Amino acid sequence: MxxxxxxxxxxxxxxxxxxxxxxxxxxxxxxxxxxxxxxxxxxxxxxxxxxxxxxxxxxxxxxxxxxxxxxxxxxxxxxxxxxxxxxxxxxxxxxxxxxxxxxxxxxxxxxxxxxxxxxxxxxxxxxxxxxxxxxxxxxxxxxxxxxxxxxxxxxxxxxxxxxxxxxxxxxxxxxxxxxxxxxxxxxxxxxxxxxxxxxxxxxxxxxxxxxRGLLDLQIDLAGPDQDIHSGSFGGAVPNPATEAARLAAALHDDERRVTLPGFYDNVVELTAEERRLFAELPFDEDAWLRTAHSHATLGEHGYSTLERVWARPTAEVNGIGGGYQGPGGKTIVPSAARLKLSFRLVEGQDAAQVEDALRTWVAERLPAGIRHEITSGGSTRxxxxxxxxxxxxxxxxxxxxxxxxxxxxxxxxxxxxxxxxxxxxxxxxxxxxxxxxxxxxxxxxxxxxxxxxxxxxxxxxxxxxxxxxxxxxxxx
Missing domain, CATH: 3.40.630.10 (Zn peptidases)
Structure with missing residues (x-):
């Protein structure tokens, strides 16, 4: 000095x-x-x-x-x-x-x-x-x-x-x-x-x-024109709640990678130097889990917790719903269901491209008889x-x-x-x-x-x- x-x-x-x-x-x-x-x-x-x-x-x-x-x-x-x-x-x-x-x-x-x-x-x-x-x-x-x-x-x-x-x-x-x-x-x-x-x-x-950037989306699914009896019609007509669950389950593969085609194509990968610098931080995973109010970590295979939350893109199901939610049972095929999704994006990704990929991906997976609408809540880069x-x-x-x-x-x-x-x-x-x-x-x-x-x-x-x-x- x-x-x-x-x-x-x-x-x-x-x-x-x-x-x-x-x-x-x-x-x-x-x-x-x-x-x-x-x-x-x-x-x-x-x-x-x-x-x-x-x-x-x-x-x-x-x-x-x-x-x-x-x-x-x-x-x-x-x-x-x-x-x-x-x-x-x-x-x-x-x-x-x-x-x-x-x-x-x-x-x-x-x-x-x-x-x-x-x-x-x-x-x-x-x-x-x-x-x-x-x-x-x-x-x-x-x-x-x-x-x-x-x-x-x-x-x-x-x-x-x-x-x-x-x-x-x-x-x-x-x-x-x-x-x-x-x-x-x-x-x-x-x-x-x-x-x-x-x-x-x-x-x-x-x-x-x-x-990271952010993309916020909602998928609304519609099937029968009204709730219908699951005994009379279940198993013979498409169920929007089931299709919402199938979409949510298909969003990640077994290694917790997002399955949208092209999702990772332009991602700027972590450098070896960045990974070294992140690893040198005094990270206490147990303490971090307590702040997360979670009992375990889980995410994309091959990356540390810090790398996942700082430098990797994600897709999260923020909400899933449809059909009867009250006490007891109600044996219906619901008429509607919805998914609320958010994507955290990293350098190299474009929100509009991710949204287009999602629209194509959803349309290809839904059976005849399920109508859908996707609305965007906005994005940041x-x-x-x-x-x-x-x-x-x-x-x-x-x-x-x-x-x-x-x-x-x-x-x-x-x-x-x-x-x-x-x-x-x-x-x-x-x-x-x-x-x-x-x-x-x-x-x-x-x-x-x-x-x-x-x-x-x-x-x-x-x-x-x-x-x-x-x-x-x-x-x-």
């Missing part, structure tokens, strides 16, 4: 210690705004949240801080916040930080031990809805930026810095892709930092390198950052400096708008999150570990100097 970096780290940590109290007071103000995008009656709070953030960003020095409307006049969406602070060096890379300011619904009767919109500090943790997901992780960037400026003596960031903080992520980001396309010129960047993820654990800092990308290496170095230890690499099994950011803006997506699994996203008593929140700010403080050394024209 050079003397220059040692001096910067000392200055950053001194600044963070000095500003800790004020930072938490301001974060508490924002957390008190109940910006629940899923509840129409909270629309005013979501707008208040956006306006609060824009005002705060302007007060710390962003020359541009704007509230952006989303949707249309006929179908308005929740407001997003955009801010921009150019670097002094016109050749510096441009970095966009993404997060969201809306939160999940919460009420004391859900099981909170405090008012979810009255932040409570207890034993080094801050409890409130949005403390980790995602206001806390957005707001640490404001402290990190100020620490970066104070420690380096700069009057502007070392990179051209932009922020985009949406207000509808917890409602599925219905207007986000359109917003990106409409504002692409203003959002142009060389890299995107997503701070809406977590890391392995407080003793094992990690950087996420990818998220997978996103993956190459391990050798120089911007990723910059992020890993910055986090390593903050945590003073080596930093591992992970993926996440869930889905989000990262692929929209990558595809519309044409920039690699990097994930900087400090939340840990015990933070309880979407659950009662959501919290954030305060020391980790400050480590996030410290990582951000170093990141801009690290990324300033990168020139996108140099390639990967």
């Amino acid at each position: 050079t003397t220059l970096s040692q001096n910067e780290e000392s200055a950053v940590r001194a600044f963070l210690d000095e500003q800790r109290s004020g930072f938490l007071t301001e974060l508490g103000e924002w957390l008190r705004i109940a910006s629940v995008s899923a509840e129409p009656e909270r629309a005013g709070e979501v707008r208040k949240s956006a306006e609060w953030l824009a005002s705060r960003l302007a007060s710390i020095g962003f020359p541009t801080a704007e509230v952006w409307e989303t949707g249309t006049a006929a179908e308005p969406g929740a407001p997003a916040v955009f801010a921009e602070w150019p670097a002094s060096d016109p050749e510096a890379p441009t970095v966009l930080v993404y997060g969201h300011h809306d939160v999940q619904p919460a009420a004391v009767e859900d099981g909170w031990f405090t008012d979810p919109f009255e932040p409570t500090e207890r034993e080094g943790r801050l409890y409130a809805r949005g403390a980790a997901d995602d206001k806390g992780q957005v707001f640490f960037h404001t402290l990190g930026l100020r620490a970066h400026l104070a420690a380096t003596g700069r009057t502007a960031p070392a990179v051209h810095l932009k922020l985009l903080v949406e207000g509808e992520e917890e409602s599925g980001s219905p207007h986000f892709a359109d917003l990106l396309r409409a504002r692409a010129a203003r959002l142009e960047c060389d890299a995107v930092i997503v701070s809406d993820t977590g890391m392995w654990g407080r003793e094992t800092p990690t950087v996420c390198t990818g998220m 997978p996103c993956l950052t190459p391990l050798d990308h120089p911007a990723l290496r910059s992020l890993v170095r910055a986090m390593g400096r903050a945590f003073e230890t080596s930093v591992g690499l992970t993926r996440e099994g869930g889905s989000g708008p990262a692929a929209d950011l990558r595809d519309v803006l044409g920039a690699p997506v990097l994930f900087l999150g400090i939340s840990v699994p015990s933070d309880g996203w979407h659950a009662p008593n959501e919290k954030v570990e305060l020391d980790l929140l400050l480590k996030g700010a410290e990582t951000a403080a170093y990141l801009w100097s690290e990324l300033a050394e990168w020139r996108p024209s140099d390639g990967v």
Whole structure:
């Protein structure tokens, strides 16, 4: 480590210690705004949240801080916040930080031990809805930026810095892709930092390198025009409940691989290096099973549990139903049945192609006399950052400096708008999150570990100097 970096780290940590109290007071103000995008009656709070953030960003020095409307006049969406602070060096890379300011619904009767919109500090943790997901992780960037400026003596960031903080992520980001396309010129960047993820654990800092995509579908099956007597007609006419069960059973082979033709054709396979890095993580499968409330693991043959949930595509039967469900028996052939399916997709897969394959596969398997309809609940695309990308290496170095230890690499099994950011803006997506699994996203008593929140700010403080050394024209 050079003397220059040692001096910067000392200055950053001194600044963070000095500003800790004020930072938490301001974060508490924002957390008190109940910006629940899923509840129409909270629309005013979501707008208040956006306006609060824009005002705060302007007060710390962003020359541009704007509230952006989303949707249309006929179908308005929740407001997003955009801010921009150019670097002094016109050749510096441009970095966009993404997060969201809306939160999940919460009420004391859900099981909170405090008012979810009255932040409570207890034993080094801050409890409130949005403390980790995602206001806390957005707001640490404001402290990190100020620490970066104070420690380096700069009057502007070392990179051209932009922020985009949406207000509808917890409602599925219905207007986000359109917003990106409409504002692409203003959002142009060389890299995107997503701070809406977590890391392995407080003793094992990690950087996420990818998220899976999602395809949600429902198959409705219809047979007889009404429920009919199973003694008079059973065994002689097609039964939609039986056909639903046959489809569900045929979706995987004996090695738990998805049987849709072409499903794996374009999958980007795990590299040997990724498999090694995943295997080095301190994974306790028994503990993981307890969090899953399951009694055993099961999945695609030849892959570990972490590989299955992070890097392999899946098909899940989310629900199956039809016919009589009441007490006792009712001897019928039901008139209708349904399957609810979700597919988690990985880099290289396309949701539209998977849906087309499913439609063909279902049509080929159903007997005459069974009508069917397949409806889509929407999709998101997978996103993956190459391990050798120089911007990723910059992020890993910055986090390593903050945590003073080596930093591992992970993926996440869930889905989000990262692929929209990558595809519309044409920039690699990097994930900087400090939340840990015990933070309880979407659950009662959501919290954030305060020391980790400050480590996030410290990582951000170093990141801009690290990324300033990168020139996108140099390639990967």
